[in-house]
Amino acid sequence: MSYKMLDGxxxxxxxxxMARVQVISAYPxxxxxxxxxxxxxxxxxxxxDAQYVRVESEHxxxxxxxxxxxxxxxxxxxxxxQGLALMHExxxxxxxxxxxxxxxxxxxGLAAPWTLWCEHTxxxxxxxxxxxxxxxxxxQEVYDMMIIAYKVAEDKNVLTPAMVCLDGFFLSHxxxxxxxxxxxxxxxxxxxxxxxxxYLDTSDPMFxxxxxxxxxxxxxxxxxxxxxxxxxxVIEKAQKEFEEKFGRKLCMVEGYKxxxxxxxxxxxxxxxxxxxxxxxxxxQEGKKVGVVKIVSYRPFPAEQLxxxxxxxxxxxxxxRSTGFGSKGGPVWNETCAVMKDSVCDxxxxxxxxxxxxxxxxxxxxxxxxxxEIKDKKRKDHTTWIDVxxxxxxxxxxxxxx
Amino acid sequence: MHDIKHISxxxxxxxxxxxxxxxxxxIIRNVMDVLGEDTIIVIPPGCSALFSGYGEETALKIPxxxxxxxxxxxxxxxxRAALNAKGNTHTTVxxxxxxxxxxxxxxxxxxxxIERRDKILYICYDNEAYMNxxxxxxxxxxxxxxxxxxxxxxxxxxxxLMQIVIAHDIPYAATASIHNLTDLRRKVQKAKETxxxxxxxxxxxxxxxxxxxxxxxxxxxKAAVQTGCWVLYxxxxxxxxxxxxxxxxxxxxxxxxxxxxxxxxxxxQRQELQEYTKTSYEKYIKKLESMA
Numbered sequence: 011m012s013y014k015m016l017d018g019x020x021x022x023x024x025x026x027x028m029a030r031v032q033v034i035s036a037y038p039x040x041x042x043x044x045x046x047x048x049x050x051x052x053x054x055x056x057x058x059d060a061q062y063v064r065v066e067s068e069h070x071x072x073x074x075x076x077x078x079x080x081x082x083x084x085x086x087x088x089x090x091x092q093g094l095a096l097m098h099e100x101x102x103x104x105x106x107x108x109x110x111x112x113x114x115x116x117x118x119g120l121a122a123p124w125t126l127w128c129e130h131t132x133x134x135x136x137x138x139x140x141x142x143x144x145x146x147x148x149x150q151e152v153y154d155m156m157i158i159a160y161k162v163a164e165d166k167n168v169l170t171p172a173m174v175c176l177d178g179f180f181l182s183h184x185x186x187x188x189x190x191x192x193x194x195x196x197x198x199x200x201x202x203x204x205x206x207x208x209y210l211d212t213s214d215p216m217f218x219x220x221x222x223x224x225x226x227x228x229x230x231x232x233x234x235x236x237x238x239x240x241x242x243x244v245i246e247k248a249q250k251e252f253e254e255k256f257g258r259k260l261c262m263v264e265g266y267k268x269x270x271x272x273x274x275x276x277x278x279x280x281x282x283x284x285x286x287x288x289x290x291x292x293x294q295e296g297k298k299v300g301v302v303k304i305v306s307y308r309p310f311p312a313e314q315l316x317x318x319x320x321x322x323x324x325x326x327x328x329x330r331s332t333g334f335g336s337k338g339g340p341v342w343n344e345t346c347a348v349m350k351d352s353v354c355d356x357x358x359x360x361x362x363x364x365x366x367x368x369x370x371x372x373x374x375x376x377x378x379x380x381x382e383i384k385d386k387k388r389k390d391h392t393t394w395i396d397v398x399x400x401x402x403x404x405x406x407x408x409x410x411x
Numbered sequence: 412m413h414d415i416k417h418i419s420x421x422x423x424x425x426x427x428x429x430x431x432x433x434x435x436x437x438i439i440r441n442v443m444d445v446l447g448e449d450t451i452i453v454i455p456p457g458c459s460a461l462f463s464g465y466g467e468e469t470a471l472k473i474p475x476x477x478x479x480x481x482x483x484x485x486x487x488x489x490x491r492a493a494l495n496a497k498g499n500t501h502t503t504v505x506x507x508x509x510x511x512x513x514x515x516x517x518x519x520x521x522x523x524x525i526e527r528r529d530k531i532l533y534i535c536y537d538n539e540a541y542m543n544x545x546x547x548x549x550x551x552x553x554x555x556x557x558x559x560x561x562x563x564x565x566x567x568x569x570x571x572l573m574q575i576v577i578a579h580d581i582p583y584a585a586t587a588s589i590h591n592l593t594d595l596r597r598k599v600q601k602a603k604e605t606x607x608x609x610x611x612x613x614x615x616x617x618x619x620x621x622x623x624x625x626x627x628x629x630x631x632x633k634a635a636v637q638t639g640c641w642v643l644y645x646x647x648x649x650x651x652x653x654x655x656x657x658x659x660x661x662x663x664x665x666x667x668x669x670x671x672x673x674x675x676x677x678x679x680q681r682q683e684l685q686e687y688t689k690t691s692y693e694k695y696i697k698k699l700e701s702m703a
Contacts, residue, residue, distance in 0.1 A: 032496040035489065061492040066523030070485035073478060073520070077453070077489030080476060083496050085489070099479055107476075210451050210474040210490060212502055217469035219477045221456075226466055 014190050018152045018181035019044045021188055022088065022114040022174065025156030027058050028196045029112070032083035032203075035063040035074035039093040040126050041178040042116040046088070060086075068093035072100040072113075079109040080218060081210045084160075084203040087111070090178060091118035091132045098136065104171050105140030105234060107219050108207050110163035111171040112156060113141075117279070117330075118178040119364045127365020128178040130278060131331035134340045140234050142172040142241055143308040145278040149186035152176045154252065154260055155305070160200045161248045167240040169207055177280040179365065191256050199255055241309050262306035265318040267293065271300030273380035274319065275359075276345055277328040278304050281368040285328075288373040299377045304341065312348045319348070324355045324384040326376050328395075330362040338393070355383060361396040372396050422448065422472040428461045432625025434615035434632065435459060435536045437589050439507065442534060443471070445599040450503040451494075453478055453486040455512040458543045459536065462507075481516040483508045484524040487531040503532060503603050510537040510551035514570045525579040525608045532602045533610045535572060538617035546620040553640065555684050557672045558620075564676065568691070572612050577646050577702075582607035585645040585654075588614045590633035594643065594654060601647075614641045622671020634666040639692030644699055651702040663688050 016024060023045055026034075034053065036046035052058035061078075065071045071087045078085040089097060094115055104111055119129035133143060142163065144155045152174065159172040176182055205211075208218045222230060242262070249260045266286050268274050277285055282303040292299050302318055304311075319325060329339020336343060338358025346356050359376055362368040372395055382388040419425050422443040429436040435458055443450075452475040454463050462470040463477040478486040483506040491504045508517060513535040524531055540558045541547040548558040550570040557564050576584045583605040587595040595613065602609035616632050618625040635641040638661050643654040663685040667673040676684065 033489065033492045035492070061496045063488055063492050063529070064527060065485065065488075066519060066526075070482060070488075070520045070523055073482035073485035074489035074492065077476060077478065077486040078493035078496075081451075081490045081493030081497075083493045085493070100482065103479060210476060212449055212451065212474055215472060215474040217463055217471060217475040217477070220463035220469060221460060221465050221477075223466055 011192060012190050013187055015185050016149060016188050017044075017183050017185050018146070018149050018176040019116065019183070020048065021149045021153040022156055022176065023048045023052070024190060025153050026086045027052055028193055029084060029157070029160050029200055031058075031060055031086035033061045033063065033075065033078035033085040035065045035071045035078070035085070035087050037065050037068045037071045037089070037093060039068070039090050041118060041182045042088050042090040042093065042114070044182075045114060045116070049086070068096045069100060072097045072104060075111055076100060076104045076107065076109045079111055080107060080205070080208065082203070082205040085111055086113075088114040088116070090116040091120055094132045094136060095120060098139070101136050101139045101141065103219070106230075108169040108234075108237070109171060110169050112159045112163055113171065113173050114152070114156065115173045115175045116178050116182045117175050125364035126178070128180050129330055129363050129365070130175070133173060133175045134331040136173070137308055137340060140170065140238070141308065142170055142238070142306070143175060144172065144306055145175045145304065146181060147280060147282045147303060149181060149184065150188045150258070151260070152181060153188055153190070154256070154258060157196060157199065158245070158248050158252055158260065162241055162244050164203065165244045166206050168237050168244050170234070170237045170241060175279065180280040189258070195255055199252070238309050242311060245306060260305065261314075262311035263314045263318060264303040264305065266301040266303065268300035268302060268318050270298055271322070272298040273324045273326065273377065273384055274300040274302055274322050275326040275328055275373070275376055275380070276302040276304060276341060278307065278341060279330065281328065281330065281362060281373070284368060284370060285373050288370050288377065291370070292374065292377055297377065297381060299381070307341070307344075310344050310348075315345065316348050319345070319354070320352065322354055324357070324380050325349070326357045326359055326380045328359045328361065328376065332360060332363065357383065357391045358393055359391070359395045360393055366396055368396070423462065424470055427470050429458070430619045430625070432618040432628045433458075434589050434617060434628050435538065438534070438536050438595070438613055438615060441592055441596055442505070442507070442599050443473070445596050446503050446505060446603060448473060449501060450505055451475065451490050453483050453490065453504070453506045455480045455483045455508050455517070456543070457509045457512055458538070459507050459509060460543070480512050482520050483512060483517055484531065484533060485520040487533070488524045488527070488529040491529050491531050504530075505532045505534060507534045507536070509542070510535060510539060511541045511549040514551050514572050515549050518575070522579065525576060525581050525610075528607045530607055532605075533608065535610065535612050536615040537612060538615040538620060539569075540620050542617050542620040554687055555673065555676060555680060557675055564680070573644075573646070576610050580649065581610060581646065583609040583645075583647045584612070586612045586614070586641065586643055588632045588636055588641060588643060589616070590629050590636065591643070598645065620672070622674070623669045627669060631666065631669070634661070637661040638663050638666040639688050640666055642692070642695060642699070651699045653696070653699055653703070656696065660689060660692065
């Protein structure tokens with residue numbers, strides 16, 4: 011065991027290296043680029059014994075990785091934003107052929123207008139494509155969730171690819187001190203890659219992914235659903251084993267000071283760190299607030315979340331994605347579905363888009379609103395919590411009459 | 412282990428769901444015969460997906476993967492990379508795609524694989540339109556041919572796949588035609604043995620899409636070469652070899668008169684197409700000779 015200073019991208023690369031990936035295909039995109047660069051360097055210097063396929067697009071990146079994984083090796087790729095959007099077609103393919111690829115997604119918003127910075131809309135747009143999705147709070151979690159993701163994705167009862175989501179720049183480029191275990195323990199934890207179910211092997215020929223009629227398509231989709239459902243138990247088991255081996259406790263949903271909280275805020279990713287800080291600060295002022303951090307968004311840990319939220323009368327949900335056309339963002343919708351039989355007031359918040367920081371004051375403002383709602387001092391809340399008052403006056407919109 | 416139930420002699424069963432007179436069926440049978448069992452195939456959705464199979468059935472006795480329409484070369488590259496990682500350099504990886512999946516939507520990933528020098532064999536069977544979706548025009552549809560999206564005849568000529576891959580300095584590329592299977596099979600063998608990417612561009616008459624009597628497939632393939640509509644040549648070691656050059660071109664009518672896709676042309680247009688074909692052919696031969 012050793013400590014290293016790594017940023018989120020470095021931690022993801024470290025995990026891929028220690029998982030001994032054999033084929034890498036990656037296409038650079040901000041803020042993922044240093045992953046593509048570092049992996050190529052590791053292959054060039056011989057530190058990692060792998061084939062590096064320098065592809066011409068993200069569509070090809072995931073195509074190469076998926077076909078390679080079907081041929082019986084652990085394959086790797088990584089992307090962000092527009093790159094993930096370009097991959098979309100193949101994202102469904104990877105999941106459907108049950109190729110258990112683990113892919114870091116460095117969350118960044120999508121055009122238009124152009125943005126380079128953090129937002130979750132890129133990954134959220136892929137939420138129903140059959141991949142698991144894990145959102146990380148800090149750099150250590152990036153490394154840990156990558157390692158856990160390999161074990162879960164490749165489990166014979168799961169065989170489902172996984173995105174490990176890390177916030178662009180806030181995590182991808184943030185240097186933190188992290189704990190790197192010994193290679194042997196990682197080898198023991200993940201095991202050697204073994205192709206299960208479908209594979210391309212001349213000694214056992216089969217054709218993968220041919221046309222399937224309506225008499226069987228539903229059933230093949232159902233198999234994916236069962237794999238995803240099974241993942242809930244497999245993740246818990248893997249996290250327990252991880253804790254025993256590596257000494258760090260991870261969970262699918264983390265409740266922070268929620269037990270006696272009057273109001274709680276549900277959130278994803280790096281902003282959970284700030285939210286925890288705000289909770290500590292507000293508690294010193296006598297305000298009983300708490301945070302719920304969702305790590306696994308797919309599969310969505312409904313029972314665990316319900317266990318934490320049960321009895322809470324006022325709940326806020328902070329989505330770092332727009333959720334256009336819906337009352338709230340995807341995490342809010344999911345939370346409402348989980349709590350549908352409980353009497354509670356769930357408020358939707360949207361913010362932190364296109365790299366806008368989510369500072370203490372934004373989280374504080376949410377908690378204050380929630381507390382006032384609970385005390386019946388107010389009815390409304392500010393859904394777009396950090397939107398500026400001049401939103402309708404800036405370019406590309408006709409000035410309001 | 413999966414049971415392979417068919418008892419055919421080769422790697423493709425006797426009964427398949429291709430149209431009667433399909434040129435592509437003849438190609439895949441010959442390609443599989445030359446490549447043998449130690450092959451993995453990538454097929455995009457399209458006519459060749461008839462060989463991927465349907466449901467529990469497949470029409471190929473080798474491992475295969477049906478990828479997306481535009482990523483045949485990338486999938487083949489991924490399989491190659493994985494085989495290399497496992498120390499397997501003997502298995503052939505072949506992509507088998509139509510003109511739409513190659514010269515239109517798949518050109519980018521093909522270009523990437525050739526530039527990287529990935530050792531894959533790419534076969535484009537060119538039936539000159541999107542036949543599987545109902546005969547829509549592609550960038551390989553010839554000048555004046557009618558399709559469901561060029562109903563009055565295509566107003567532009569075809570994209571030149573061979574010159575595109577030659578611009579990548581591909582180690583081996585060749586055109587072929589089903590009227591000369593000896594030549595076609597020799598080229599498949601050569602492509603297989605190439606240490607790097609190789610491409611075969613095979614002219615593929617399609618009775619359904621070109622609207623002609625299915626018994627005329629081979630005759631039409633031959634007529635295309637004799638009238639200057641298809642040129643047989645190879646590119647290797649940075650040099651072009653023209654495989655057959657008719658002493659004198661036969662009249663274009665020999666090729667187009669039995670095809671429904673040219674039926675709507677007026678006498679004037681036929682004349683124009685004849686001149687266009689002759690001029691293009693002569694210009695092309697000159698170009699190829701300068702690359703010899």
